[in-house]
Amino acid sequence: MLASDHYRMTMENKQRGIIFSFNGFISEGILFALGKALKKKMAADEINAGTMKRVFSVFVEQAQNIIRYSADTLAREDQEDCRLSSGLITVGTEAGRFFVACGNVMLRSQAQPLQARLEKIRGLDSAGIKAYYLERIKETVESDSLGASLGLIEIARRASEPIRYDFLDIDGLTTFYCMKVFI
């Protein structure tokens, strides 16, 4: 039973083209280790350098978004370094294209501004995305939302189609946010 359950899970993931799927507490160290495995896997499959770089970049920005913005965290106020954020991140291929998907719990109060940023980016063509990236990176003021915006714009630049996203409200306070990006 134990083996058959887990084997079924493994085979389901394989059939869905999943290279890896990580669910749980994610730290910078885990990001690094998963990223290294992802690079090795793509190198072994002789994926071209441009595609590898795009997949890797979307993976890093998504993982760092979970680390920074997930509302499901374990942290002691006196130990910011020990903060652990929980989320889901999946890399795979579907119909010959790579995708990177992520999901995490966030505060409903922060969902609306995020959705506005996503919609703004989704409304731009590739030249518009590039111009928006340059506009934001040249700004000297550092703020939380700026960091988040630049990450999203970078993800959109590396994608071959507009970012797909969705929200599922969990309770009055929190919502589950997810994003799927095709390279």
Added chain:
Amino acid sequence: MENRFIPALERSPEVDFRYGENHLALRGEAYPEDAAAFFGPLLKDLTTYCQSIQGQDLLVEFQLEYFNTSSAKALMNMIQVLEGAARSGTRVALRWTFQKDDDVMREFGEDFSTELEHVHFQLVQI
């Protein structure tokens, strides 16, 4: 100003800032856990250094393979400091190198060069 050498680590680039020779280079990948902590001191030194070499020649080489958005922001800040130095009379050359099939890094070079008016910018394929 004392030269600064930091070897490349798994997530941070080699820093080879030879202030004595007016030759600064960054090589490798940049996605440090804390980009501000990594790049902040370099940017501060660069600003002080640029003020001290007015009118001289300066060669800066960026040979980067990958950087995340936090690092991109820091690189843009460095480029803005270099442009400021060039505007006030230092002859700054910025050489941006990329691998033959790396269109992402080539495009970043083009992006960053849009900020430059007085710096002599070279995009070099290796």
